[in-house]
Amino acid sequence: MMTVDPAELSRLQASKTIGIIGLGDMGMLYARRFTQAGWRVVGCDKEEHFERFKSEISDFEVVLNGHYVSRKSDYTIYSVEAENMDKIVSMYCSSTKVGGIVGGQTSCKNVEIAAFEKYLPKDVEIVSVHSLHGPKVNTTGQPLVLIKHRASDDSFRFVEILMSCLKSKIVYLSAEEHDKITADTQAVTHAAFLSMGVAWHNTNQYPWETPKWVGGLENAKINISLRIFSNKWHVYAGLAITNPSAHKQILQYATSVTELFTLMMKGRKQELKERMYRAKEKVFGHLGKEHEMLLNDDILQQFSLSKSPPEGKQLNSHLSILAIADSWSVLGIVPYDHNICSTPLFRIFLGITEYLFCTPGLLEECLEVGISQTEFREDDLEFTLAARSWHSIISFGSFDLYRQQFERTQKFFSPMLPEANKLGNEMIKTILERIHEKET
Numbered sequence: 001m002m003t004v005d006p007a008e009l010s011r012l013q014a015s016k017t018i019g020i021i022g023l024g025d026m027g028m029l030y031a032r033r034f035t036q037a038g039w040r041v042v043g044c045d046k047e048e049h050f051e052r053f054k055s056e057i058s059d060f061e062v063v064l065n066g067h068y069v070s071r072k073s074d075y076t077i078y079s080v081e082a083e084n085m086d087k088i089v090s091m092y093c094s095s096t097k098v099g100g101i102v103g104g105q106t107s108c109k110n111v112e113i114a115a116f117e118k119y120l121p122k123d124v125e126i127v128s129v130h131s132l133h134g135p136k137v138n139t140t141g142q143p144l145v146l147i148k149h150r151a152s153d154d155s156f157r158f159v160e161i162l163m164s165c166l167k168s169k170i171v172y173l174s175a176e177e178h179d180k181i182t183a184d185t186q187a188v189t190h191a192a193f194l195s196m197g198v199a200w201h202n203t204n205q206y207p208w209e210t211p212k213w214v215g216g217l218e219n220a221k222i223n224i225s226l227r228i229f230s231n232k233w234h235v236y237a238g239l240a241i242t243n244p245s246a247h248k249q250i251l252q253y254a255t256s257v258t259e260l261f262t263l264m265m266k267g268r269k270q271e272l273k274e275r276m277y278r279a280k281e282k283v284f285g286h287l288g289k290e291h292e293m294l295l296n297d298d299i300l301q302q303f304s305l306s307k308s309p310p311e312g313k314q315l316n317s318h319l320s321i322l323a324i325a326d327s328w329s330v331l332g333i334v335p336y337d338h339n340i341c342s343t344p345l346f347r348i349f350l351g352i353t354e355y356l357f358c359t360p361g362l363l364e365e366c367l368e369v370g371i372s373q374t375e376f377r378e379d380d381l382e383f384t385l386a387a388r389s390w391h392s393i394i395s396f397g398s399f400d401l402y403r404q405q406f407e408r409t410q411k412f413f414s415p416m417l418p419e420a421n422k423l424g425n426e427m428i429k430t431i432l433e434r435i436h437e438k439e440t
């Protein structure tokens, strides 16, 4: 954690105003936390929401639109949908205070920085941010990326001091580095869990009601998938569609799923084994004997959505997990290198993959099931189709199709989403505490 001189903090808080454009989940989180820490905050949402926000919010100033925010603020953060970033920046940027600083919270920096460079007056500085967690996660200790794109050291220091109230772990990156890492971590993780959800939907199963999806690994898959479907579609669409590096990762994931499923169907056991052992060596080969695994089946066992979880476990090919290790292997990604900059969902995906590959005998068991049992063929086929369909939608850049596919499955799961969210929060809290213990 950085140290902040109290006198410097008081001087900045007395002289600077922080602006937030977009008072949705993340914008509101920032506005509230900055206000509570003693900063002067001014925010806005869409003009049509002004009266509602004005009557509901009393702890910071709410104004009609982004022009009023920009004129007053020394640091303005755009916290809006990625799809509309270019349009919204073009609307308000010319009102930015002379000599001010501007940044954004969007999950991919490619479009955000391009919009700032295109529309902002040259005297305006650019420092962008990205909190690598959802709005309901405790910010303490979570990664927060800071991007000093066009700014003096003093201006950057001001943003660092402002952000210190979140008690997050600051990670310093360029916009390009940020997008490359988040493509490797977030985008492909979401693609996997979105595909699980669509596959369950297309086979008309609520997995917590089916005796097939039993045990800790299955609980993690179900809870994360439903957690994603309980969020807003635009968050996931934006970070996948607007990030060119993400397209490559998601294509590789869909290709790995297809190729592994084909080997299973054809019964090409030796080829499948060699490929997965190669992936194991490339992704997990560097872990020493003393490496303590983050997750195991027992820890995850307690987080079942089922009212009376069946005993024992059902063997599964775990195609979705085999395919992520294969993708990392083919693309030469060592996921542990990204731990410093990872989201809770990515850490869990890595944790369950590590568990499957590093528990003696478990990988062999999965490969055997994949080759010789037909119990999961239909599910694996639907999963393959879903992974390929998400890849098509993302590579065509269609926000509209993304929304349709997402909301269709969201509706299917809607009766269970509140409960799944509660359980998912508990599961994430437990796992984050475990990560914290391991790190300290």
Ligand SMILES: NC(=O)C1=CN([C@@H]2O[C@H](COP(=O)(O)OP(=O)(O)OC[C@H]3O[C@@H](n4cnc5c(N)ncnc54)[C@H](OP(=O)(O)O)[C@@H]3O)[C@@H](O)[C@H]2O)C=CC1
Binding pocket: 021, 022, 023, 024, 025, 026, 027, 044, 045, 046, 047, 066, 079, 080, 081, 082, 084, 088, 105, 106, 107, 108, 130, 131, 132, 133, 134, 135, 232, 234, 235, 238, 239
């Ligand atoms: N949710 C998450 O887990 C995380 C999200 N992010 C990123 O942060 C950004 C915001 O996400 P999040 O808060 O979740 O999304 P929300 O949809 O909750 O918030 C966006 C807000 O911006 C408003 N808005 C749209 N246009 C304007 C405008 N012209 N002027 C002012 N406000 C406007 C929206 O109104 P309306 O709803 O009416 O369109 C909405 O209230 C996104 O780019 C997302 O990718 C980053 C980290 C985590």
Ligand SMILES: O=C(O)C(=O)Cc1ccc(O)cc1
Binding pocket: 106, 107, 131, 132, 133, 134, 186, 228, 235, 239, 343, 344, 345, 346
């Ligand atoms: O942890 C995840 O991957 C999430 O789903 C929450 C999330 C969504 C978007 C972001 O830009 C950062 C975090």
